[in-house]
Amino acid sequence: MGAVRHSLAGRAETQLQARLLARLRDDGPLSKAQLADRLQVSRTTIGAEVARLGQLDLAVEAGPAASRGGRRSTLVDLAPDIRFAGISIGATGLSAGVTDGRLTTLLVRHRDCDIRSGPEKVLALALELLREVVAEAGVVRLAGAGIGVPGPVDFDRGVSVSPPIMPGWDGYPVRDAVSRELGCPVVLDNDVNVMAVGEQHAGVARSARDFLYVKIGTGIGCGIVVDGELYRGVDGCAGDIGHIRVDDFGPTCACGNTGCLEAFAGGAAIAREATAAAVAGRSEVLARLLAERGELTAADVGAAVGQGDAVAVQLIRDSGRRVGQVLASLVSFFNPGLIVIGGGVTALGHSLLAEIRGVTYRRSLPLATGSLPIVHSELGPEGGVIGAAKLISAAVYAPDARVG
Amino acid sequence: MGAVRHSLAGRAETQLQARLLARLRDDGPLSKAQLADRLQVSRTTIGAEVARLGQLDLAVEAGPAASRGGRRSTLVDLAPDIRFAGISIGATGLSAGVTDGRLTTLLVRHRDCDIRSGPEKVLALALELLREVVAEAGVVRLAGAGIGVPGPVDFDRGVSVSPPIMPGWDGYPVRDAVSRELGCPVVLDNDVNVMAVGEQHAGVARSARDFLYVKIGTGIGCGIVVDGELYRGVDGCAGDIGHIRVDDFGPTCACGNTGCLEAFAGGAAIAREATAAAVAGRSEVLARLLAERGELTAADVGAAVGQGDAVAVQLIRDSGRRVGQVLASLVSFFNPGLIVIGGGVTALGHSLLAEIRGVTYRRSLPLATGSLPIVHSELGPEGGVIGAAKLISAAVYAPDARVG
Numbered sequence: 001m002g003a004v005r006h007s008l009a010g011r012a013e014t015q016l017q018a019r020l021l022a023r024l025r026d027d028g029p030l031s032k033a034q035l036a037d038r039l040q041v042s043r044t045t046i047g048a049e050v051a052r053l054g055q056l057d058l059a060v061e062a063g064p065a066a067s068r069g070g071r072r073s074t075l076v077d078l079a080p081d082i083r084f085a086g087i088s089i090g091a092t093g094l095s096a097g098v099t100d101g102r103l104t105t106l107l108v109r110h111r112d113c114d115i116r117s118g119p120e121k122v123l124a125l126a127l128e129l130l131r132e133v134v135a136e137a138g139v140v141r142l143a144g145a146g147i148g149v150p151g152p153v154d155f156d157r158g159v160s161v162s163p164p165i166m167p168g169w170d171g172y173p174v175r176d177a178v179s180r181e182l183g184c185p186v187v188l189d190n191d192v193n194v195m196a197v198g199e200q201h202a203g204v205a206r207s208a209r210d211f212l213y214v215k216i217g218t219g220i221g222c223g224i225v226v227d228g229e230l231y232r233g234v235d236g237c238a239g240d241i242g243h244i245r246v247d248d249f250g251p252t253c254a255c256g257n258t259g260c261l262e263a264f265a266g267g268a269a270i271a272r273e274a275t276a277a278a279v280a281g282r283s284e285v286l287a288r289l290l291a292e293r294g295e296l297t298a299a300d301v302g303a304a305v306g307q308g309d310a311v312a313v314q315l316i317r318d319s320g321r322r323v324g325q326v327l328a329s330l331v332s333f334f335n336p337g338l339i340v341i342g343g344g345v346t347a348l349g350h351s352l353l354a355e356i357r358g359v360t361y362r363r364s365l366p367l368a369t370g371s372l373p374i375v376h377s378e379l380g381p382e383g384g385v386i387g388a389a390k391l392i393s394a395a396v397y398a399p400d401a402r403v404g
Numbered sequence: 405m406g407a408v409r410h411s412l413a414g415r416a417e418t419q420l421q422a423r424l425l426a427r428l429r430d431d432g433p434l435s436k437a438q439l440a441d442r443l444q445v446s447r448t449t450i451g452a453e454v455a456r457l458g459q460l461d462l463a464v465e466a467g468p469a470a471s472r473g474g475r476r477s478t479l480v481d482l483a484p485d486i487r488f489a490g491i492s493i494g495a496t497g498l499s500a501g502v503t504d505g506r507l508t509t510l511l512v513r514h515r516d517c518d519i520r521s522g523p524e525k526v527l528a529l530a531l532e533l534l535r536e537v538v539a540e541a542g543v544v545r546l547a548g549a550g551i552g553v554p555g556p557v558d559f560d561r562g563v564s565v566s567p568p569i570m571p572g573w574d575g576y577p578v579r580d581a582v583s584r585e586l587g588c589p590v591v592l593d594n595d596v597n598v599m600a601v602g603e604q605h606a607g608v609a610r611s612a613r614d615f616l617y618v619k620i621g622t623g624i625g626c627g628i629v630v631d632g633e634l635y636r637g638v639d640g641c642a643g644d645i646g647h648i649r650v651d652d653f654g655p656t657c658a659c660g661n662t663g664c665l666e667a668f669a670g671g672a673a674i675a676r677e678a679t680a681a682a683v684a685g686r687s688e689v690l691a692r693l694l695a696e697r698g699e700l701t702a703a704d705v706g707a708a709v710g711q712g713d714a715v716a717v718q719l720i721r722d723s724g725r726r727v728g729q730v731l732a733s734l735v736s737f738f739n740p741g742l743i744v745i746g747g748g749v750t751a752l753g754h755s756l757l758a759e760i761r762g763v764t765y766r767r768s769l770p771l772a773t774g775s776l777p778i779v780h781s782e783l784g785p786e787g788g789v790i791g792a793a794k795l796i797s798a799a800v801y802a803p804d805a806r807v808g
Contacts, residue, residue, distance in 0.1 A: 152771060162771050210638050222737065226630050233739025234614050237771045244733045245767050255769070329648045329733055333626065335637025363649050365659070367556055367566050367641045 016041065016049055018398035021058060024078045025102050025393060026201075031065030031073035043073075050076050058082070058101075058397070078102060084393055085134070085145035085182070087126050088194055088384025090344070091115045091165055091218035091268075094122070096130040097385035098137050103201060103393060107137040108382050115150060118168035119160075119177075127181055144185040144396045146388030147178060148194035150219060152237040158188045161236070164243070164255035165219050187391045191215065191384060192239055193230055195377070196223025198387030199340050203378040208338040212330065213377070214241070215343035216323065216352075219254070220262045224334075242266065244326050261326050265319040267298035267345045273315050274301045283311035302348035313351065320352045324359025331364040331372065342377030420445065420453055422802035425462060428482045429506050429797060430605075435469030435477035447477075454480050462486070462801070482506060488797055489538070489549035489586070491530050492598055492788025494748070495519045495569055495622035495672075498526070500534040501789035502541050507605060507797060511541040512786050519554060522572035523564070523581075531585055548589040548800045550792030551582060552598035554623060556641040562592045565640070568647070568659035569623050591795045595619065595788060596643055597634055599781070600627025602791030603744050607782040612742040616734065617781070618645070619747035620727065620756075623658070624666045628738075646670065648730050665730050669723040671702035671749045677719050678705045687715035706752035717755065724756045728763025735768040735776065746781030 019039055023030060027038075032050065036043045053059035062077040082101030088094065092115070097108030111129050113122055126147075134142065151163025158175025160166060179186040196213035199205040205213070205225070213223035220242035224231040232238055242262035243255050251272070253263035263269055274296045278286035285304045290296050304312035327339065339360075341353060357374045364372075377383060423443055427434060431442075436454065440447045457463035466481040486505030492498065496519070501512030515533050517526055530551075538546065555567025562579025564570060583590040600617035603609040609617070609629070617627035624646035628635040636642055646666035647659050655676070657667035667673055678700045682690035689708045694700050708716035731743060743764075745757060761778045768776075781787060 224737075226635060231630060233772070234741035235739055235771055235774065237769065238737065238739035240736050240739070240769055240772070241733075243769050244736045245729075325649075326733070329645075329730070330737055332644050332648045333628075333642065333734055333737070335639055335642035335644070337638035365641065365644055365647050367639055368637070368644065370639065 014399055016045070017053065017058075018394075020046075020049060020053070021078065021397035022394070024059065024076065025397070028102065029062055029075050029077040031075050033065070033073035035076060046076075081140065082143050083137075083139045083141065084389040084396075085130055085142050085184075086194070086385035086388035086392075087130060087145065087147045087178075088191060088381060088388055089113070089115065089122060089126060089147065089149050090191060090381075091150050092344070093381075094126050094129065095381040095385050096126055096133050097382065097389075098130075098133055098139050098142070099386065099389045101143075101393070103386055103389050105382060105385060105389075106139075107133050108385050109133050110381060115166050115169075119172040119174065123174065123178060123181075127178070130182075142182060142184045144187075144392035145178065145182055146194060146390070146392035147174060147186065147188050148191040148384050148388050149174065149188065150191045150217070150221070152235075152240060153188055153190050155187075155189060155232060155236050158186070160188075164253070185392065185395060187388075187395055189230075189388070189391055190221065190223070190236075190239070192221040192223040193232070194387035194391060195342055195379075195384045196225055196340070196387065197230060197390050198379055198383030198385065199342070199377055200225060200228075200387075201390050202386050203340075203383055204375055205338055205340055210334075210336050211338035211340065212327075212334070212336050213340045213342060214323070214327065216266065216319075216341065216345040217343035218267045220266050220323070220343075222330075241326055241330070246322050246325060261322055265322040267343075270298040270301050270315055270319055270345065271296050273318075274298075274304070274312065277311045277315070283309055285309035286311060298345050299347060305348065305351060316348055316352050317355050319345070320355025321359050324356045325363065327356065327360040327374075328363035331360060331368050335368045336372065339372065339374045340377050341374065342380070342383065346376055418803055420449070421457065421462075422798075424450075424453060424457070425482065425801035426798070428463065428480065429801070432506065433466055433479050433481040435479050437469070437477035439480060485544065486547050487541075487543045487545065488793040488800075489534055489546050490598070490789035490792035490796075491534060491549065491551045491582075492595060492785060492792055493517070493519065493526060493530060493551065493553045494595060494785075495554050496748075497785075498530050498533065499785040499789050500530055500537050501786070501793075502534075502537055502543050502546070503790065503793040505547075505797070507790055507793050509786060509789060509793075510543075511537050512789050513537050514785060519570050519573075523576040523578065527578065527582060527585075531582070534586075546586060546588045548591075548796035549582065549586055550598060550794070550796035551578060551590065551592050552595040552788050552792050553578065553592065554595045554621070554625070556639075556644060557592055557594050559591075559593060559636060559640050562590070564592075568657070589796065589799060591792075591799055593634075593792070593795055594625065594627070594640075594643070596625040596627040597636070598627075598791035598795065599746055599783075599788045600629055600744070600791065601634060601794050602783055602787030602789065603746070603781055604629060604632075604791075605794050606790050607744075607787055608779055609742055609744055614738075614740050615742035615744065616731075616738070616740050617744045617746060618727070618731065620670065620723075620745065620749040621747035622671045624670050624727070624747075626734075645730055645734070650726050650729060665726055669726040671747075674702040674705050674719055674723055674749065675700050677722075678702075678708070678716065681715045681719070687713055689713035690715060702749050703751060709752065709755060720752055720756050721759050723749070724759025725763050728760045729767065731760065731764040731778075732767035735764060735772050739772045740776065743776065743778045744781050745778065746784070746787065750780055 062075045065073045065075040078101035160169040175188040222239035222241045245259040247259040250259040253260035278290040466479045469477045469479040482505035564573040579592040626643035649663040651663040654663040657664035682694040
């Protein structure tokens with residue numbers, strides 16, 4: 001019984017530490033009295049815990065708090081030199097940044113890369129970029145790093161699993177490899193999950209408890225937040241909506257099937273259709289862009305829309321209609337409070353969002369769309385950096401959590 | 405500060421009561437030592453709480469526990485005379501039953517009814533049936549009642565909301581009306597939610613944390629369980645998959661739209677198509693059944709399948725294919741660990757389930773279906789009674805919960 005009591009006390013302490021540090025991260029400096037109220041423990045317990053966290057260089061006393069009447073309380077803050085790294089890897093580019101303990105970004109850098117060049121090359125590039133950021137921001141020590149990659153992840157093991165658009169990554173131990181390089185704890189998640197978390201922490205989803213983050217980049221994926229927490233599904237592949245079949249026939253997808261949403265509506269699909277239109281002489285604007293640049297991207301289609309090109313407008317509308325079709329089903333099923341649309345293709349501007357909105361609202365039950373905002377991401381790629389940093393902060397602040 | 409401490413203590417006590425009674429409900433009689441271990445509180449605290457719950461007629465001491473070495477502990481059980489009622493209302497029939505405090509059903513009765521005859525009539529019938537059950541089972545006092553209805557519900561307010569197949573029910577205060585009649589607390593939920601909870605408590609989903617319960621009756625709906633808890637969505641209409649649009653055209657649905665899953669694949673749709681085939685002379689078997697009975701139901705189509713009728717087989721396969729199509733999308737999105745298929749149409753037998761399985765597995769990502777059982781409900785309508793009783797038991801055991 002003694003051993004059981006001891007381990008229970010240890011667990012309670014761990015939970016208190018995690019809750020206290022998460023409060024300071026999300027709500028800013030708080031007085032000991034406020035912490036006692038919010039965490040429902042005594043001021044004596046808070047005092048002892050803050051002293052212990054001070055010795056661990058995680059929290060500091062930051063002077064007297066504003067008076068609430070009665071005895072003045074002491075303000076507590078996160079240690080000012082806590083630094084987290086966030087790396088968000090997409091199919092064609094990556095972002096690396098560092099944040100303080102409260103996840104305010106100190107510096108973020110972006111770089112082009114091709115996910116298909118394999119894990120060694122891409123991770124070396126990501127670490128090189130992160131080291132530049134770390135040096136430039138004067139970071140002495142990283143408390144941990146979070147990484148997002150554009151495909152399914154086994155979160156517990158920290159590896160990529162059967163990623164359709166990531167040849168060479170299947171089973172690669174991303175978490176452990178990066179942890180070894182950086183000498184700090186690392187967590188690995190799906191890119192849409194880290195973006196959803198970032199948008200929830202610092203972006204347009206701040207007040208949302210149940211929402212979807214839909215990323216339309218080269219591929220299409222969805223982060224799912226249930227009651228404020230990421231929902232990953234039993235195999236960690238929840239939100240893999242890019243491979244929902246929207247038609248019995250259609251172009252072959254990177255996953256090998258036909259009829260996938262991604263193969264109709266993702267950035268790669270839009271570029272492919274635009275190239276076909278240019279080559280076939282169906283669009284002068286796209287043909288000129290193709291001649292100038294050698295290849296077309298989804299961004300070029302956006303430029304053609306800006307020049308009033310009818311084919312480009314139709315491509316965007318087709319993409320938005322397919323995405324809206326799938327979202328309407330998900331709205332009926334999941335009844336979210338908010339849908340955030342992010343990813344590179346959203347740079348195409350309002351026409352895509354308008355089409356997605358129109359189809360989603362038209363095809364869903366009125367009850368589920370009565371108050372359902374469908375909005376653009378506020379943070380863009382920086383959201384991935386903040387979200388990745390948040391995931392590792394949760395692991396670092398809760399010392400029992402299993403991280404690499 | 406004194407007042408705050410007091411209310412915190414009150415809340416902790418409430419939570420302890422709810423957790424303790426839920427343990428006794430779900431795990432059976434437990435010794436005080438086991439309760440202390442599982443709830444992570446001291447044996448002294450357990451002793452005091454059990455004494456308090458004894459005065460409230462909720463728990464009793466049930467003699468000495470088996471020895472675990474050392475001092476012998478006392479066994480604690482739920483009070484033996486706790487009785488809950490569960491009422492599960494479908495489009496064409498209802499079930500009413502009573503359970504003990506541990507949700508073992510003492511007696512369940514079924515009766516045909518037509519949901520379209522409106523709330524006064526249907527609820528009067530349900531209460532009449534429940535009173536018969538209560539009398540026959542010798543119940544002296546109901547601690548509470550749970551009700552499921554076949555349409556969206558505002559759970560907090562206890563009313564039906566815009567139910568497509570339930571004319572006259574929109575905004576009807578079901579919970580308060582029934583609570584007044586029975587003189588006990590009542591909770592109201594969607595029929596698929598209560599069935600999902602029942603199957604989780606006593607049926608095929610006992611070990612599942614993340615699963616879907618898909619009911620194919622007159623209409624089609626889905627209960628969603630996330631991390632062991634019902635997920636209702638922000639407006640309470642999550643799981644309304646019957647109105648996902650599976651085709652741009654198609655028969656008009658009860659909701660007024662065209663192309664809804666339910667209008668293709670629900671029991672009413674199967675009966676409608678079978679009648680058309682019988683009238684057009686495309687199926688001798690169905691024509692004979694129609695002549696004999698005056699109208700055809702989905703069950704008649706099942707009988708025709710049993711007689712090898714090709715048209716009936718095709719109707720079932722078409723229904724299964726449409727359902728599988730939608731489930732494949734939901735599997736990609738939600739990555740559940742189990743799908744339970746329930747509702748009246750499942751009485752059609754294995755051919756429907758086989759078709760649903762085939763299409764769902766074929767169209768989903770391999771990662772998400774590697775270990776995804778798709779199985780029939782074990783409990784049938786009794787599951788709804790148990791689930792409804794479980795929802796009210798949670799409210800009764802947690803005295804602060806808001807119920808009518």
